[in-house]
Amino acid sequence: xxxxxxxxxxxxxxxxxxxxxxxxxxxxxxxxxxxxxxxxxxxxxxxxxxxxxxxxxxxxxxxxxxxxxxxxxxxxxxxxxxxxxxxxxxxxxxxxxxxxxxxxxxxxxxxxxxxxxxxxxxxxxxxxxxxxxxxxxxxxxxxxxxxxxxxxxxxxxxxxxxxxxxxxxxxxxxxxxxxxxxxxxxxxxxxxxxxxxxxxxxxxxxxxxxxxxxxxxxxxxxxxxxxxxxxxxxxxxxxxxxxxxxxxxxxxxxxxxxxxxxxxxxxxxxx
Amino acid sequence: xxxxxxxxxxxxxxxxxxxxxxxxxxxxxxxxxxxxxxxxxxxxxxxxxxxxxxxxxxxxxxxxxxxxxxxxxxxxxxxxxxxxxxxxxxxxxxxxxxxxxxxxxxxxxxxxxxxxxxxxxxxxxxxxxxxxxxxxxxxxxxxxxxxxxxxxxxxxxxxxxxxxxxxxxxxxxxxxxxxxxxxxxxxxxxxxxxxxxxxxxxxxxxxxxxxxxxxxxxxxxxxxxxxxxxxxxxxxxxxxxxxxxxxxxxxxxxxxxxxxxxxxxx
Numbered sequence: 001x002x003x004x005x006x007x008x009x010x011x012x013x014x015x016x017x018x019x020x021x022x023x024x025x026x027x028x029x030x031x032x033x034x035x036x037x038x039x040x041x042x043x044x045x046x047x048x049x050x051x052x053x054x055x056x057x058x059x060x061x062x063x064x065x066x067x068x069x070x071x072x073x074x075x076x077x078x079x080x081x082x083x084x085x086x087x088x089x090x091x092x093x094x095x096x097x098x099x100x101x102x103x104x105x106x107x108x109x110x111x112x113x114x115x116x117x118x119x120x121x122x123x124x125x126x127x128x129x130x131x132x133x134x135x136x137x138x139x140x141x142x143x144x145x146x147x148x149x150x151x152x153x154x155x156x157x158x159x160x161x162x163x164x165x166x167x168x169x170x171x172x173x174x175x176x177x178x179x180x181x182x183x184x185x186x187x188x189x190x191x192x193x194x195x196x197x198x199x200x201x202x203x204x205x206x207x208x209x210x211x212x213x214x215x216x217x218x219x220x221x222x223x224x225x226x227x228x229x230x231x232x233x234x235x236x237x238x239x240x241x242x243x244x245x246x247x248x249x250x251x252x253x254x255x256x257x258x259x260x261x262x263x264x265x266x267x268x269x270x271x
Numbered sequence: 272x273x274x275x276x277x278x279x280x281x282x283x284x285x286x287x288x289x290x291x292x293x294x295x296x297x298x299x300x301x302x303x304x305x306x307x308x309x310x311x312x313x314x315x316x317x318x319x320x321x322x323x324x325x326x327x328x329x330x331x332x333x334x335x336x337x338x339x340x341x342x343x344x345x346x347x348x349x350x351x352x353x354x355x356x357x358x359x360x361x362x363x364x365x366x367x368x369x370x371x372x373x374x375x376x377x378x379x380x381x382x383x384x385x386x387x388x389x390x391x392x393x394x395x396x397x398x399x400x401x402x403x404x405x406x407x408x409x410x411x412x413x414x415x416x417x418x419x420x421x422x423x424x425x426x427x428x429x430x431x432x433x434x435x436x437x438x439x440x441x442x443x444x445x446x447x448x449x450x451x452x453x454x455x456x457x458x459x460x461x462x463x464x465x466x467x468x469x470x471x472x473x474x475x476x477x478x479x480x481x482x483x484x485x486x487x488x489x490x491x492x493x494x495x496x497x498x499x500x501x502x503x504x505x506x507x508x509x510x511x512x513x514x515x516x517x518x519x520x521x522x523x524x525x526x527x528x529x530x531x532x533x534x535x536x537x
Binding site: 002003053054056057058060061062064065068069070071073074076077078080082083084085089090091092093094095096113114116117118119218219220222227233234235236237238241242243244245246 | 320321323324325327328329331332334335336337338340341343344345347349350351352354356357358359360361362363380381383384385386485486487489494500501502503504505508509510511512513
């Protein structure tokens, strides 16, 4: 399945009595009711790890685009009304700034590797602390308490799984703990952020800006306040949208399906 | 601004130094200024990080179709996100850097973290340790770099040698899947040849922070293409870089006025 369609519910499972496996594209499985599937004896698989580089690249792209006001700059460069480029039009530096990574899994770690080359100071918050070698390799400092990370970061990146513990992880309180000059970047799932709280925070300049590859729902309703704010960039959930990665994902899914049909161990089974 | 011409210099007989903000001095008539006994300084160190960052930003935005994506995400006509809408990978692709000075080298340092294969073309080959530190391979012939690169980034000074360095021939040598990125000066590219190459898909896309002139006339063909990103010369447009440029310019000018060694004389 791609992009959570078809919806895997009771009705679908009842209509497919011979269904052996649901192979989902991407690493997130928040859209699957694993208890329900298991009840029907249906296995599930995802495509972890191969999505990590492209998603990390997009996180860096969003951070750079937001901080340097790339989309606004492009609009100015091509606008029919532009007569000259203003001299006092400025963005903020990425090089040398502080990046706080919430969720230091495969994707978060790859972002840290990239950010290090921009001489960024890297903080991270994670369920488990990474080992010393992994931390030194990217110069990442562990923040056991999320508020320490929020208070010190110029950029806060969300790269967690969506699960009950991370649902609305970033709400009014967390946004207020962030610096007023900080930018929130989300490449995980829309529901990790309390969107109403985010809208209010952006409107009142509680934080400077946001860059979101994911929202809830996708796409947002066309009258949603997030679409009207000048200090937000939104991309259409394109973390893995490259030819090579999609091909790898497809190959991965086929291997899982073949294994599932033959009753063999499934390469990336989700339990 | 102001334009440094004969008239201005004649009106300022006590002028000792022109401290330029930024590294490019292609807008200055260095011979004429020297004839008036006036020194010229620039700010090569202050501009390096922010310009390298913009090079990376343009490469990533172009490869991943970020600007188009934003338009889709907010368009009143968007009902769903298409599954078959794709960009190209940056990680593990090949970056060819033309001009491996301060800025080019910082680009290489950043690109290395994306596991990119790095080729470079420069007037002089860098020292072995410098090459190894970023995993960069020297291409003595620019053609070798053009033929192998997925991304070609121009990071040269504008001089008579680099004027229209990239023309129809060079664009023809690039892969049809390649992207051209320019953070140097607009005149390094033959813009008419670029417009044609982009229209005929001789190259996949371009991302330009610089054009000639700036801004482009509003009816210029480059503004009508959908496989190009243009930004309004914002390579050093950060609060941080602006301050560093002012500090570097002032330090240079004070050195001239105090008869001390000048850090960045042109």
